[in-house]
Amino acid sequence: MHNFPNARSVAAEHLVLEQLGKSFGAVDVIPSLSLAVRKGEMVAFLGPSGCGKTTTLRMIAGLISPTRGRITVGGRDITHLPSHERDMGLVFQSYALFPHMTVLRNVAFGLEMRNVPKPEVRARALRALEVVQLSHLADRKPRDLSGGQQQRVALARALVIEPSILLLDEPLSNLDAKLRDEMRVQIRALQQASGITAVFVTHDQVEALSMCDRIVVMKEGHIEQFGTPTEIYEHPASPFVSSFVGRTNRLRGTSDSRGVITVAGQQIRAATAEAQGPVEIMMRPHRMRLAPAATDRNVPDATPVQGQNSLRGVLERLTFIGDLVQYHIRVGDAEVMVEEATRRDQGAPCAGTPVDLTWQASDTLVFPAAAS
Ligand SMILES: Nc1ncnc2c1ncn2[C@@H]1O[C@H](COP(=O)(O)OP(=O)(O)OP(=O)(O)O)[C@@H](O)[C@H]1O
Numbered sequence: 001m002h003n004f005p006n007a008r009s010v011a012a013e014h015l016v017l018e019q020l021g022k023s024f025g026a027v028d029v030i031p032s033l034s035l036a037v038r039k040g041e042m043v044a045f046l047g048p049s050g051c052g053k054t055t056t057l058r059m060i061a062g063l064i065s066p067t068r069g070r071i072t073v074g075g076r077d078i079t080h081l082p083s084h085e086r087d088m089g090l091v092f093q094s095y096a097l098f099p100h101m102t103v104l105r106n107v108a109f110g111l112e113m114r115n116v117p118k119p120e121v122r123a124r125a126l127r128a129l130e131v132v133q134l135s136h137l138a139d140r141k142p143r144d145l146s147g148g149q150q151q152r153v154a155l156a157r158a159l160v161i162e163p164s165i166l167l168l169d170e171p172l173s174n175l176d177a178k179l180r181d182e183m184r185v186q187i188r189a190l191q192q193a194s195g196i197t198a199v200f201v202t203h204d205q206v207e208a209l210s211m212c213d214r215i216v217v218m219k220e221g222h223i224e225q226f227g228t229p230t231e232i233y234e235h236p237a238s239p240f241v242s243s244f245v246g247r248t249n250r251l252r253g254t255s256d257s258r259g260v261i262t263v264a265g266q267q268i269r270a271a272t273a274e275a276q277g278p279v280e281i282m283m284r285p286h287r288m289r290l291a292p293a294a295t296d297r298n299v300p301d302a303t304p305v306q307g308q309n310s311l312r313g314v315l316e317r318l319t320f321i322g323d324l325v326q327y328h329i330r331v332g333d334a335e336v337m338v339e340e341a342t343r344r345d346q347g348a349p350c351a352g353t354p355v356d357l358t359w360q361a362s363d364t365l366v367f368p369a370a371a372s
């Protein structure tokens, strides 16, 4: 039997961006972006407004041309291929449906443009509407549909051409919260069932974490981190990623060569001790616990329980948000937030109470202070 050592990894890479860059005039919006999306994978571009998500997606779609770099699909260079010759379906935030056409014609339009024979156009458009569960509204005009239904038409229109890649730019941001949740599940199910490769632009971390196989976290035109939702959340590559994805506490401290970190005059430990000197430490609020300050000691021990950290502070205020209660605790000149699930029988400590914060040393992230 022949052995192709690299066959699998080569085949796995579907959409590849190589040192892709875009400048608008003198402004270098995307300096150099390299990325490989696997076949059948759904990847999110996640980042704050203006970081270059849409610009990157539009270069992939062929709607704007890159200033430099290369885009390949299945090994084929498509960098300069016109948009309509790329095998890609597009869904945008504004559904961009044709108002004067029925739902069916909106969906059929892309097939007509590709000179698909008439009888086949109708059958395929109806099938695409079935997939998004809108067959019964085929003869309506877009204005007589709800926002969610319009977005499903836009999705059917992108899927009907049976593209190898689906590009979605904030497709759910115009929908209300409940509908957004439903559409997330539907889009993900459709994408997985069809095995289509998808790139999903969003600035909503929940959307990225819950829907996608991997996430590209972008900042100012470059990639901060590319990884699975768990990698991004549990092992953020930078303070930026940690604070952009999920809630986090940030404190300044000093780390010594043994990995002991001094914060507000108290000592804690982290699982790894790579950084020395001034550091920034981060902890997720829901991984921390709050207890009344122990009275048998004045200063918390460095390690009261093996592998567990403890900091003493003063409860400043608490915020009740239904399923969670957020405690805001002053530790030196920093504020730390602890989140706990609410219970009906819970007695809340009063503001001004001394408290001990505890958490696992392994839940402490440490970055060199200059890295932010
Ligand atoms: N045609 C253009 N001419 C000049 N600058 C542009 C143009 N298009 C985008 N930009 C700039 O490029 C940067 C990235 O824009 P882009 O639309 O890609 O951001 P984004 O990440 O999609 O943000 P948002 O979350 O707000 O949609 C922004 O600073 C934007 O002002």
Ligand SMILES: [Mg+2]
Pocket (backbone or CB within 6 Å): 053, 054, 055
């Ligand atoms: Mg955008």
